Amino acid sequence: MIIMAVDLGLARTGVALSxxxxxxxxxxxxxxxxxxxxxxxxxxxxxxxxxxxxIVVGYPRNVDGSAGSRAEVxxxxxxMIGEASGIRTVLRDERYTTVxxxxxxxxxxxxxxxxxxxxxxxxxxxILQDYLDYLKNxxxxxx
Numbered sequence: 001m002i003i004m005a006v007d008l009g010l011a012r013t014g015v016a017l018s019x020x021x022x023x024x025x026x027x028x029x030x031x032x033x034x035x036x037x038x039x040x041x042x043x044x045x046x047x048x049x050x051x052x053x054x055i056v057v058g059y060p061r062n063v064d065g066s067a068g069s070r071a072e073v074x075x076x077x078x079x080m081i082g083e084a085s086g087i088r089t090v091l092r093d094e095r096y097t098t099v100x101x102x103x104x105x106x107x108x109x110x111x112x113x114x115x116x117x118x119x120x121x122x123x124x125x126x127i128l129q130d131y132l133d134y135l136k137n138x139x140x141x142x143x
Contacts, residue, residue: 004028004052005128006043006081007094007120008074013039014120016128017050022135025128027121036077044085055087058094058127092131094123 003022007014015028028046033039047055057078060070067075075091082089 001053002051003054003056003128003131004043004047004050005056005058005092005124005131006078007058007124007127008077009120009123012120013043014122014124015043015046016121016124017052018128018132022132025125025132027118027125030118030120036080040077040080040084043081047081047085047087052087055081055085055089056092056128056131057081057089058124059091060094092127094127 001022002020003018005016005018005025007016011032011034013031013033015031016025017028018025028050031039031042033042043055046052055078057074059067059074059078062068062071078089078091081087
């Protein structure tokens with residue numbers, strides 16, 4: 001089963017996909033779209049093209065674990081994606097994924113425009129890999 005992850009940003013939205021075995025996550029694309037409805041439509045097209053059977057949407061909790069206004073927007077968009085696509089959509093805590101993405105891009109010496117274009121897809125990949133690892137640990141009884 002292929003799982004798609006979405007990292008909703010203010011300017012860009014990163015998309016990542018899993019392999020069929022749900023072992024690895026890899027970046028798919030970045031979408032520059034501010035209109036919620038058009039963004040949801042574009043995400044649904046990608047999910048259909050890639051035969052995604054589940055969608056994980058990053059849920060940006062505050063450092064203390066509470067949900068702020070940005071988390072509410074992400075939950076709203078996740079709900080819109082689920083309704084429009086008919087695909088099971090779940091929220092996943094994404095605290096520090098953008099920071100982790102920047103660290104990964106620093107390590108790979110990615111700078112400038114390439115970095116700006118890649119950071120959201122890398123963040124989506126981190127969200128998805130975290131989720132895949134969670135599923136693997138849950139299924140093996142190591143929770």
